[in-house]
Amino acid sequence: MLQDLSNEDNPIPINIGDTFDVIIEKDGDEDFYTFSIPELTTLELSMLNAHSSSIMIYDAEGKEMVLAYYGHVIFQLPAGDYLMVIGEDTSELDRVEIYTTTLRIYETIDQDPNLFGLPVEYYRQFNVPFATHDMILGNLEYEGDKDYILINVTESGTYLLGYFTDYCSFYLVNQEGVTTRWVSNDRLVLEVGIYYLMVNHRSNSVTDDYQWLIMKVSEE
Numbered sequence: 001m002l003q004d005l006s007n008e009d010n011p012i013p014i015n016i017g018d019t020f021d022v023i024i025e026k027d028g029d030e031d032f033y034t035f036s037i038p039e040l041t042t043l044e045l046s047m048l049n050a051h052s053s054s055i056m057i058y059d060a061e062g063k064e065m066v067l068a069y070y071g072h073v074i075f076q077l078p079a080g081d082y083l084m085v086i087g088e089d090t091s092e093l094d095r096v097e098i099y100t101t102t103l104r105i106y107e108t109i110d111q112d113p114n115l116f117g118l119p120v121e122y123y124r125q126f127n128v129p130f131a132t133h134d135m136i137l138g139n140l141e142y143e144g145d146k147d148y149i150l151i152n153v154t155e156s157g158t159y160l161l162g163y164f165t166d167y168c169s170f171y172l173v174n175q176e177g178v179t180t181r182w183v184s185n186d187r188l189v190l191e192v193g194i195y196y197l198m199v200n201h202r203s204n205s206v207t208d209d210y211q212w213l214i215m216k217v218s219e220e
Contacts, residue, residue, distance in 0.1 A: 006031045011083060016043070017104055022053075022086045024097040030087040035103065039079050040113065040122060044106040047071035047086075050099040054089040057082055071099065074106050074142040076114050112138060112147035116177060116196065123150035123196070128159065128214050135211035138199060140168065142207065146200035148173070151214065153190045160187050160217045165210035171198040187217060 006012045011032035014020060022031050037043075047053055050071025057066035059080055066075045069089055088097055113122050126136065128151050138147050151172075153159075161182045163170060172180045172188060173196040182188060182197075201208060 006033065008032055014084075014103060016041075017102075019100065019102040022047070022050075022097075022099040022101050024053075024086075024088045024099070028087070030085050033084040033086070034082065035084065036081045037077060037079055040076065040115075040118065041079075042074065042076045042106040042108050042110075044074045044104050045072065046102050046104075048100040049097075050101070052088050052097060053099055054087045056085045056087075058085070074144065078115065078118060106142070108141050110139060110141045110145065110147070112149055112199075114146045114148065116148055116173060116198070120150060120194075123148060125150040125152060126214075127152045127154055128190075129155060129157075129216040130214065133213065133215070135164070135213050137209070137211055139209045140199065140201050140207050145207070146198060149197045149199070151195045151197050153192055153195060155216065156191045157189070157216050158187050158218070159190050160185060160215050161212065162215065163210060163212040165208060167202050167208045168199050168210045169202050170212065171200075172196070173198050 011034045014033050014035050016035065016037065024031070045055060053069065053071045055066065055068040055073060056064060059065055059082060065077060066073060086099065111124055126149065140147065161170060161184060163184050170182045172182045175194055179198065180188065197212070199210060
């Protein structure tokens, strides 16, 4: 008989690249796994026959970093130790579920982290106002991806955002994490300091390329 002996007090250590069976024996059962990564990494978790699954990943302080369903998710995590909890999302489950699961590195060319609050060296950085009017290129590469780009405002004033995109939305994020929607050609008054431009997909489900530019404009 298949039996999964993991529990909250005895999680199973796994390595990136491992394939393993998650065995959900009854309604409400959860299996626990731990893994570590040495640097900021984009990961893909794929599970066969797992449409009924739920996935939660927590950092060492217990903060939820990932919540996903249906057996597939691409996500990014900074260096650290993590707890992964896999369960079922079916009401009154009456059978044993076996999810063949692989946790692997997701190869990406995306230059921009999708996490806020990392050390500044992880982000592409641009001084504003720009020295030229060249557009900056970016892309959202996978479902749920978002980009954070560091903006260093060197002169207080009124700024206008311009962009070309079919599906992306843009937000200005200050250092406290307060987010303001920034629509194309809208003007925002910015003080000298560090901000982040956050770009995500309106439906969160399709990839897209985008171009953007921030210009200082007259306050008249």
